[in-house]
Amino acid sequence: MLKIEVGGAPSYIVEVGSGLLTRLSVPHKQVALVYPADLPPSFVAQVQAALSPAVTVEVPARDGCKTLSVLEGVLSKLAQVNLTRDSAVVGLGGGAVTDLAGFAAASYLRGVAYYPVPTTLLGMVDAAVGGKTGVNLPEGKNLVGAFWPPRHVWVDVDTLATLPPATFREGAAEAYKHGLIANPSLLARVLSPDFVPGHPSLPQTVADAIAVKAGVVTRDLTEQNERAYLNxxxxxxxxxxxxxxxxxxxxxxxxxxxxxxxxxxxxxxxxxxxxxxxxxxxxxxxxxxxxxxxxxxxxxxxxxxxxxxxxxxxxxxxxxxxxxxxxxxxxxxxxxxxxxxxxxxxxxxxxxxx
The missing domain is CATH 1.20.1090.10 (Dehydroquinate synthase-like - alpha domain)
Structure with missing residues (x-):
């Protein structure tokens, strides 16, 4: 198990390892689980078994979920089951879903606890870490949102085995970017034949890519200066x-x-x-x-x-x-x-x- 601390007020931990979906635990009696329509049902079942959510909300896949209308639907579901201020939202899926679920958590009752569980490489090394949440407008990407840091992040690398190769390579862009802006050792590792689901070196490479973002976010949560480099x-x-x-x-x-x-x-x-x-x-x-x-x-x-x-x-x-x-x-x-x-x-x- 690898752990990366993201500083802030409060700080939180990103756990990287195998088999994490079955070992999730949050200190909240009420949990809302938000996940995309294309997620493998086994992932949803594992998280449901671990957390017993009060409500589950299926949303469109990928950026189809990052709209104001979908956000409204999620918030309505939370209100319908009367989630309270001491409840939590868990976002399970790729980066689009963790962005949406995090913004729902930031908005509902002016803020409830949020826990991302990314299942794609892109979500793991970028979207789920750092507290940026939001949705898109027709005029552009991520123009509506909030900084809302999570309480904890679980990165279960076993989920990457279900990704089509093209989707895995899509997520590799963010890891490679972290190599260009901060840790050049990542460049060769990302392009290596070993950078594939199931390889023993994968968790460490993923953790090192996450560590780049964790360091930047710790120093500049709200993108006053250095955090812009992540773009x-x-x-x-x-x-x-x-x-x-x-x-x-x-x-x-x-x-x-x-x-x-x-x-x-x-x-x-x-x-x-x-x-x-x-x-x-x-x-x-x-x-x-x-x-x-x-x-x-x-x-x-x-x-x-x-x-x-x-x-x-x-x-x-x-x-x-x-x-x-x-x-x-x-x-x-x-x-x-x-x-x-x-x-x-x-x-x-x-x-x-x-």
Whole structure:
């Protein structure tokens, strides 16, 4: 069993290991379990047996659950069974569900305890740790939410064996990102043939990726400065997700976005790290993108949550493990986009989002 402490007020522990679903325990008499429709029924049954939830709430899979209407339905279910202030919400599933369930916990009765139990690699190394919760709007990703740290996080790596290989590789984007911004030893490990469900080294690699985020969150919970570095590659990634109406899954969008950010970093005088981001795209094998132009994605990048009154800020790299925030002139954004577009595919015709 591996344990990572996330500092704060209060601090909490992330447990990483095998067989954790059957050993869950929370000090609350009433528990609400939120899970996605595509989750293996055995996972739900194990958690139900361990926690005896007062109510279970099935929600749409993936980003289909991250809407205000789904959030309203979850909150109504909590109210219908009269969950009290000393109750808890457990979010079981991928990153979208843990985002939704955490926001429901933050909102219901102005805040009840929250426990994420991520079952995807993306959820484990990113979404379930750090206390960011929320849902999407048609105008962009994660524009509504709250900082609501969990009380405890359980990462059962056995659940990864059920993931399709493409979904596992999707989650690898966040682990690789942590290597680029803070722990370069993760880069080779993520691309290694050993980075697969069931391999003895997997729990340690997952724990090391989580530790990067835990350290950043401990120092900067509400993203006043350093926490923004965790968004390396995400400015374009969120734009790709929004402009394609989630047809590009988050982890693949991050893979594409990291390569764009590496190109921007090089254009602004940083070390050329594009070989690393190309290597990741080769490993990840993301789906081909639909036709896109700079004009398609630019409005979504402008609404990125790292923007302030002076404009959009990008997370870039001086070198490995040396991230920084910068405003990038539009001509540089456009030039790098054209380079990126030539590398990632023949995407030359505009699209018109509805």
């Amino acid at each position: 390396f590659g995400h400015t374009l990634a969120h734009a790709l997700e929004a402009v394609t109406h989630q047809a590009v899954p988050h982890g693949e969008a991050v893979g594409y976005g990291m390569h764009y950010a590496a190109l921007l970093s090089r254009e602004l005088g940083g070390q050329d790290l594009t070989d690393h981001t190309r290597a990741f795209l080769k490993y990840q094998q993301p789906k081909a993108l639909p036709p896109l132009t700079f004009e398609d994605v630019q409005p979504y990048m402008a609404r990125d949550k790292k923007a302030d009154a002076e404009g959009v800020r990008f997370v870039l790299l001086h070198d490995l493990a040396r991230p920084y925030l910068a405003r990038v002139p539009e001509e540089v954004l456009r030039r790098a986009f054209e380079m990126w577009r030539k590398e990632v595919g023949p995407i030359t015709s505009p699209i018109h989002p509805t």
